[in-house]
Amino acid sequence: MRLDEGFRFDRLRVSYGGRRVLDDTSGCFRAGRLSAIVGPNGAGKSTLVKAMLGLIPIDRGVVSLFGHPVRRHRHRIAYVSQRSDIDWSYPATVAEVVGMGRYPLGRLWRRTNFRDRERVADALRSVSLCGYEDRAIGALSGGQQQRVFLARAIAQEAAVVVLDEPFAAVDAVTESLLWKVLREMAQSERLVIVVHHDLAALRQRFDDVAILSGRMIACGSVESAFTERNIAIAYRRTPREADEGAPRRAGQGGR
Amino acid sequence: MDALWALLAAPLVDYGFMRHALAVVVVVGITSSVLSCLLVVRRQALMGDAISHSVLLGVVLGWMLGRHAGIFWGALASGILSGIAITYVERNSRVKLDAAMGVFFTFAFALGLAFISVVRPTGIDLFHVLFGNVLGVGREELALTALCGALVLGTLGVFYRGFHLWSFDEQMARAAGVPTGLLHYLFTALLSATIVASLQAVGLILVIAMLVTPGATAYLLSNRLGSMMAIAAAVGLLGSVGGLYGSYHLDVASGPAMVIAVSVFFAAAFLFAPQQGVLARARARRGQRRASLDEDVLRAVVTLDWEFGKRVDARLLSERLATSPRSVRGALRRLRARGLLLPGKERLHSTPKGVEAAAPLVRRHRVIESYLYQVEGYGMADLHAAAEAREHDIDPETIEYMQGRLDDAAFDPHGHRIPHGDGDLRPVSAAPLAELGAGVAGRISMLDDDRSDILLDLAERGLLPKVPLRVVRRSEGSIRVSVGGRETVLSPEQARRVYVTPMSVAPAG
Incomplete structure (x- = not known):
């Protein structure tokens, strides 16, 4: 495994329900960095993530993780989908959901062991949900639900953590806790990708950014990629206008 | 004792077909109920409906190919194939799962009926296939059913983790390399096997109920998939055994009797479940409303009477809190019973214990008001109402956070002091x-x-x-x-x- 290779994707083309959502999209996310994917609504942020993780088929292009096909490292990927994609009335307790993070680590017929339980307890502690073990997930607040999912990702001890809009509609306590945990994850050489909708303080919060608008506008460190000009290209015009009007791939030099 | 004997044991001793029927019903009741849990939590209860209808086609084709021995395998094959076909249509078109199921199973069912009308197979009684004939179960069919049941439950047990993850968060499971596609088809196969095993007991149409109702009942009674399955199994077992005895003693068709019995369990859970039941929910809502009102009343009495030295009575409270005098009187009664207010009809006073209990409530209200004013930029006039609307749903953690962000955490925007520790709520002289x-x-x-x-x-x-x-x-x-x-x-x-x-x-x- 070559950590320095990161999560690479090259000339991706992805369609969704017959419509082309992403085209000619290339870029890279690096281990040890906290990376954001930003872009206007419908820019293809979630689509890029799902295509990279192999959750939806791609029409064209190549994806590699740590220098191998993604398949090779699957059990080391923790994915947290948008909270609205989950049925929260599902009968499960907090400890059970966090424990599910341990499932991909062994055979599906393996039983829960002492180490699993220990990891679950640690994960709950790091998101301040001690004492919530036996609560039903449906009875939690939105922020607490998000923290349960974060704990599940921690318990999975994954090398790659991908979160889709984790900050949507969470309380302030959860928000600051999320930042803290994500930062710690990046510091321990994990590859952390966050689909994000808020451009405020992006430069302070993240190390790297990918700016999308139907294609890759810019990808790289926040200093080089998150420029006025790239934001203008991604947000002020429709992707088609940007294609015609702006110099192609204006921000690619930033990498 | 004699009555119990006559009710439960005598039928078994007297009739061999009742013994077989009981065994089949136990297997079918448990197996289909456990599977129904996965269908219910995946919101695909109608998948059982779709596959069981499609099985009719397999029954007919199997009979044509191999007579009685062919029925079982034809049914199993058609169940699995229809599951695959439905998934294929859903994945490869705009059509959603429910429509894909609807299109496919009606077609397969119609095809099955058409074959029967043309071929007129002598060995198939359509009524029995559709509605079951548990009293006609032979030794061989019993063995087959038991085998199916054991296989289904065994597979579920072995791959429990996989099914658990697949049914809760399929995306996460797939991203982490859990073979969800395989699990999906395995589940379809288990479903088909269960339906085939239930053919004799309840028939194709009524098995649908056994694949939904026990799971739906247990859903109302449990917060865990594992315990939900156990409860569903108990419901399915009691329902089908009860239905069997009911049909024997009351001379009702056995399949319908079992379905009616499990439906009774559902109705009972719907009404009386300790958390999810209609009655419990109404009680919880009332309890919550009362608790909020009690907090409001206590806070009002303590601030007005103890802190500001004003005269407070029930009428003033009813006006200030915009609540009916009757509700306020109820709240006062409860607060007095808890020893937080002094007895006395006219002017209200709080006890020292009441002041102590009110301090965190006062603090919460004033911190929220200050936060809304200082951080969120609310206008002075809207503060009180906005804080009242929010204060009952905010947890202490958030209050601490709000307070941390205040520039001035000593006084709220109205100039009222924000109490901090115990005994910090004092009379004000102004x-x-x-x-x-x-x-x-x-x-x-x-x-x-x-x-x-x-x-x-x-x-x-x-x-x-x-x-x-x-x-x-x-x-x-x-x-x-x-x-x-x-x-x-x-x-x-x-x-x-x-x-x-x-x-x-x-x-x-």
Whole structure:
């Protein structure tokens, strides 16, 4: 495994329900960095993530993780989908959901062991949900639900953590806790990708950014990629206008 | 004892077919109920419906190919294939799962009926295939059913983790490399096997109920998939065995009797489940409403009576809290019973214990008001109502966070002190402006927040906490004050709501 290779994707083309959502999209996310994917609504942020993780088929292009096909490292990927994609009335307790993070680590017929339980307890502690073990997930607040999912990702001890809009509609306590945990994850050489909708303080919060608008506008460190000009290209015009009007791939030099 | 014997044991001793029937019903009841849990939590209850209808086609084709021995395998194959076909249609078109199922199973069912009408197979009684014939189960069919049941439950047990993850968060499972596609088809196969095993007992149409109702019942009674499955199994077992005996003693068709029995369990859970039941929910809602009202009443009494030394009675509370006098009387009764208010009909007083209990409530209210004012930029007049709307749903953690973000955590925007620790809620000595004589100068210490219109008017004229003020002239029905270098006239109604800490007494002028 070559950590320095990161999560690479090259000339991706992805369609969704017959419509082309992403085209000619290339870029890279690096281990040890906290990376954001930003872009206007419908820019293809979630689509890029799902295509990279192999959750939806791609029409064209190549994806590699740590220098191998993604398949090779699957059990080391923790994915947290948008909270609205989950049925929260599902009968499960907090400890059970966090424990599910341990499932991909062994055979599906393996039983829960002492180490699993220990990891679950640690994960709950790091998101301040001690004492919530036996609560039903449906009875939690939105922020607490998000923290349960974060704990599940921690318990999975994954090398790659991908979160889709984790900050949507969470309380302030959860928000600051999320930042803290994500930062710690990046510091321990994990590859952390966050689909994000808020451009405020992006430069302070993240190390790297990918700016999308139907294609890759810019990808790289926040200093080089998150420029006025790239934001203008991604947000002020429709992707088609940007294609015609702006110099192609204006921000690619930033990498 | 004799009656019990006659009810339960005699049928088994007297008739061999009842023994077989009981065994089949136990297997079918448990197996289909456990599977129904996965269908219910995946919101695909109708998948059982779709596959079981499609099985009719397999029954007919199997009979045509291999007579009686072929029925089982034809049914199993058609169940699995229809599951695959439905998934294929859903994945490769715009059509959603429910429509894909609807299209496919009606087609397969119609095809099965058409074959029967043409071929007229002598060995198939359509009525029995559709509605079951548990009393006609032979030794061989019993063995087959038991084998199916054991296989299904065994597979579920072995791959429990996989099914658990697949049914809760399929995306996460796939991203982490759990073979969800395989699990999906495995589940379809298990479903088909269960339906085939249930063919004799309840028939194709009624097995649908066994694949939904026990799971739906258990869903109302459990917060865990594992315990949900156990409860569903118990419901399925009791329902089908009860239905069997019911059919024997009351001479009702056995399949329908079993379905009716499990439906009774569902109705009972729907009404009486301890958390999810209709009655429990109504009780919980009422309890919550009462708890909120009790908090509001206690806070109002303690702030007005203990902190500001005003006269409080039930009528004032009913006005301030916009609640019916009857509800307020109920709240007062409960608070007295808890020893938080002193007994007594007219003027209300809190006990020391009541003051202690109210302190965190007062604190919560004032921190929220301050947060809304200082951080979120709410207007003075909207604060009280906004804080009241939110305070009952906010947890202590959030209150601490809000307080951490306040510039001024000592006083709320109305000038009321925010209590911090225990015993921190103290009587306040400040004179209402209405009682001050001409020439008195001081600083506004606080404003009453009971009337937002008056509060807004005062705030617009610059009468805010900490602002210096001087009484210029008093007359009957009005009071003229100087504030921020301008003079303004207040009505007694308004002056009563402004509290001033006098600083010095200057000669009248």
